[in-house]
Amino acid sequence: MIDKDVIIIGGGSTGLAIAYYLAQKGVTEVLILEKDYVGSGSTGRCGSGIRAQFNDRPTVEMMKRAETGWNQLSEELGFEFNQSGYLYLHYTEEDLNQYREMRDFQNSLGVPTEILSPEEAKGICELIDISDVVGASFNPEDGKAHPFEVVTAFRKFFRESGVELKEGTEVVDVNLRKGDGLKLVETRDKTYQTTTLVNAAGGWAPKIGNMLNLDIPVEPYRHQAIITEPFQQGSIEPMIISMHHEDAYLTQTPRGGIIGGVGTPDWEQPTYDMTESLEFEKRVSEAFGSIIPGLKRARILRHWAGYYAMSPDGNPLLGEYKIPGHYLAAGFSGHGYMMAPSVGEGLADLILEGASDLPLDYYDPERVDRGELRQGALQMG
Amino acid sequence: MTEKERNSEVIICRCRDVTEGELREAINEGYDTLELLKRKTKIATGTCGGRTCLPMARSILAAETGKDVEEIPLPRERSPIIPIPIRFAAGEKEETA
Numbered sequence: 001m002i003d004k005d006v007i008i009i010g011g012g013s014t015g016l017a018i019a020y021y022l023a024q025k026g027v028t029e030v031l032i033l034e035k036d037y038v039g040s041g042s043t044g045r046c047g048s049g050i051r052a053q054f055n056d057r058p059t060v061e062m063m064k065r066a067e068t069g070w071n072q073l074s075e076e077l078g079f080e081f082n083q084s085g086y087l088y089l090h091y092t093e094e095d096l097n098q099y100r101e102m103r104d105f106q107n108s109l110g111v112p113t114e115i116l117s118p119e120e121a122k123g124i125c126e127l128i129d130i131s132d133v134v135g136a137s138f139n140p141e142d143g144k145a146h147p148f149e150v151v152t153a154f155r156k157f158f159r160e161s162g163v164e165l166k167e168g169t170e171v172v173d174v175n176l177r178k179g180d181g182l183k184l185v186e187t188r189d190k191t192y193q194t195t196t197l198v199n200a201a202g203g204w205a206p207k208i209g210n211m212l213n214l215d216i217p218v219e220p221y222r223h224q225a226i227i228t229e230p231f232q233q234g235s236i237e238p239m240i241i242s243m244h245h246e247d248a249y250l251t252q253t254p255r256g257g258i259i260g261g262v263g264t265p266d267w268e269q270p271t272y273d274m275t276e277s278l279e280f281e282k283r284v285s286e287a288f289g290s291i292i293p294g295l296k297r298a299r300i301l302r303h304w305a306g307y308y309a310m311s312p313d314g315n316p317l318l319g320e321y322k323i324p325g326h327y328l329a330a331g332f333s334g335h336g337y338m339m340a341p342s343v344g345e346g347l348a349d350l351i352l353e354g355a356s357d358l359p360l361d362y363y364d365p366e367r368v369d370r371g372e373l374r375q376g377a378l379q380m381g
Numbered sequence: 382m383t384e385k386e387r388n389s390e391v392i393i394c395r396c397r398d399v400t401e402g403e404l405r406e407a408i409n410e411g412y413d414t415l416e417l418l419k420r421k422t423k424i425a426t427g428t429c430g431g432r433t434c435l436p437m438a439r440s441i442l443a444a445e446t447g448k449d450v451e452e453i454p455l456p457r458e459r460s461p462i463i464p465i466p467i468r469f470a471a472g473e474k475e476e477t478a
Contacts, residue, residue: 037417044420148420159411229428229464255423276460285471296471299464301428 004164005029006351007185007194009171009208012043013147013337014329015200016154017344019163020073025348028162031192033185035170039151041202043337045306047225047249047260049239050338051086051142052111055102055378058362059315059335060109062342065358067141069341077153079145080254084237086142087116087124089133089291091244096135103137113139125236127292144239144251147337174211181324196351198327203272203307205330214322217368218331219270220307223261224280228298230256236292245287247380250295258298262287263380264308274305308334314376317365318343319350327351328365334379393441394434396427404438408445415439415456425456428464 005027008015011034019030034040050070052063067083074081090096099115106113114137121136122128158165166187173186174197183197199208203220236252250260262284281303289296311317311331316339321328329347332339342358349356362374389402399422412421415438424438425431435455443450461470 037414039420040416152421155411228467278460281460281470282472285467289467289471296468296473297466299428299466300461300470301464302426302430302459303461304459 002182002194003192004031004194006031006196006198007183007192008032008198008200009185010034010041010200010202010204011038011151011165011167012041012200012202013039013150013340014202014332014343015198016151016158017340018198018200018329018347019165019344020154020157021344021348022351023157023161023163025352027348027352030163031194032158032163032165033169033171033187033192034165034167035204037167038155038165039147041204042306042309043147043151043202045225045304046147046337047239047251048144048147048253048337049086049142049249049251050081050144051139051239053086053088053102053106053113053137053139053142053378055105056375057109058359058374059377060106060111061359062339062346064109064111065342065345066339067143069345070143070145073150073153073341074145077150077157079149079153081143081145082237082254083141083143084251085124085138085140085239086241087121087238088137088241089121089128089244090135090137091132091242093134095243099135099137106139111139112141113137124238125240125292127232127235127294128240129291129293138238142239146254171208171211174208176212176323183325196325196327198329198347198351199321200329202330202332202336203309205309205328212323212326216317216321216328216330216365217312218309218317220272221264221268221310222271222274222305223264223308223334224276224284224303224305225259225261226281226284226300226303227253228258228295229301231258231295231298232256240291241380242287242291243380245290246283248284248287248291249380250288250291257301258288258295260284260288270310274307276303276305309336310334312368313373314379315374316343316363317368318347318360318363319365321365331365333377335377393437394422394424394427396429396434397423399424399434401437401441404441405445408442413442413446415442415453418442419456430459430462431456
């Protein structure tokens with residue numbers, strides 16, 4: 001006997017979006033198992049940014065669709081997707097030229113990225129110190145959505161639609177039943193049976209894989225972020241990026257705090273330790289104060305760490321993996337939150353129809369076993 | 382006005398202007414742990430870092446859910462303990478600021 005048509009492990013943006021699109025396509029016998037609370041993993045710890053400014057075709061296509069999805073979701077579920085753009089600041093002609101080429105490429109795929117002069121960049125955010133800036137790239141369709149508003153909106157939708165979301169429910173084992181191959185998903189209270197299992201456990205995906213004797217090529221890398229006290233409300237609308245300042249990214253939340261971070265140093269090793277470090281606080285502060293000198297006065301309120309769940313090539317692992325009816329939606333390498341709507345739509349189609357019009361073949365998880373690694377998606381932070 | 386109605390306007394979190402009534406409403410909508418309540422209402426995310434509001438929110442949560450206060454876990458504490466200006470975190474000395 002089957003308890004649920006689909007069981008999704010992980011109540012982050014990925015798992016929630018897959019459940020949402022399954023429900024939209026009429027399948028509501030879905031159970032989401034979340035070991036803590038919705039968004040408690042990488043989703044709630046992310047910088048809230050959503051962008052289509054990437055440098056490879058599949059990621060741009062996935063993100064263009066995701067931005068359409070974010071718009072639809074924000075209307076249907078009632079949260080704000082603020083399309084205030086991503087503004088990349090460039091400090092050398094070489095970088096600027098590289099981003100000119102990227103603009104042409106993105107434009108060819110329907111993403112309206114434009115190159116701006118330093119003065120035009122300042123017109124978008126007056127506080128930027130443009131004395132060393134040579135130009136900027138800006139896509140006005142990129143934006144941000146507050147992760148907790150998003151997961152909360154999904155949570156409310158599930159209550160009304162019949163999708164079952166169990167928080168505080170850790171999966172302790174997964175087994176395949178001999179004979180019919182049903183997946184038996186064990187929690188402390190109950191074992192659930194299903195034909196279709198989705199591993200959307202983010203940085204913890206390998207732990208779920210181990211239960212099925214599968215080696216899932218995902219490693220959790222600690223990544224840190226800060227938020228400041230409210231600072232000149234409405235003064236930093238876009239997500240501001242500087243590859244020149246340790247891949248810094250920063251923007252303002254709806255309540256006025258400045259949220260963001262800088263890149264993970266090379267010496268970081270995979271870890272399940274989410275302790276924040278003073279060393280990061282210094283680096284992020286140097287970067288923010290250089291990009292926007294006014295921020296030197298802003299006070300840091302909180303500092304936390306989360307994961308970039310890295311795959312071997314920095315691209316997601318999406319699709320059926322090794323066992324019929326066992327799907328992976330993992331290894332997003334820092335882009336899971338922003339990509340959630342198209343991943344949700346794509347996986348729902350893949351599960352229900354066996355195919356999707358999104359470029360999911362590119363993300364076939366078994367590529368890793370075949371040694372077909374992709375070009376890494378443009379990374380920052 | 383009943384006592385409960387009077388209390389409903391009492392500010393519990395003065396950093397974020399959250400009232401007792403708003404907390405009870407959120408708890409009844411299912412935000413029934415301090416981690417969820419923090420993210421829903423923004424209590425404990427202001428300048429005081431939750432020193433003022435968390436003990437009170439914990440008592441309200443205990444009363445609404447019929448639990449003992451000690452049964453309700455506190456959210457994780459975050460660095461820095463007091464808000465520090467970015468210029469100091471970056472290593473600037475006070476006199477140059």
